Amino acid sequence: MTDTLAFTPILIFKCLADETRARMTLLIARQGELCVCELTAALELSQPKISRHLAQLRQCELLEDERRGQWVYYRLHPALPDWVRQMLDQVLTAHGPWLQANIERVEGLCGPSGTTNPCGPQVAQA
DSSP states (O other): OOSGGGOOHHHHHHHTOSHHHHHHHHHHHHHSOEEHHHHHHHHTOOHHHHHHHHHHHHHTTSEEEEEETTEEEEEEOTTOOHHHHHHHHHHHHHTHHHHHHHHHHHHHHHTTTTOSOTTOTTSOOO
8 A cells, every 4th residue: 555545544444443553553653663562561462462453554554664683663654644644643632641551651661752672672772
């Protein structure tokens, strides 16, 4: 799905219809990028479950990934149309309390500025 016309509201809403995928996408949108271990801690879910949902979000092309050593980091896909990014920003603004516990767990791991790495010392800071 490389054409921005393929990003239809139906496709986007289907991809985000699952609570776990919605939370993950919003956390990534808020933080800029997160790795699997950060999402596992933030959502208090198993690594296989997080990885399965991330694969679905990559398939929808909402997210892209980047491998750094043995860890994979996820960010919003750069080809997302503005309306999708604006929608995610609006949801974050309007429904921050819905994510508050997840945000606190992520920031407890990384700090608000992402200064520490919960995935281990082997990951080089970008």
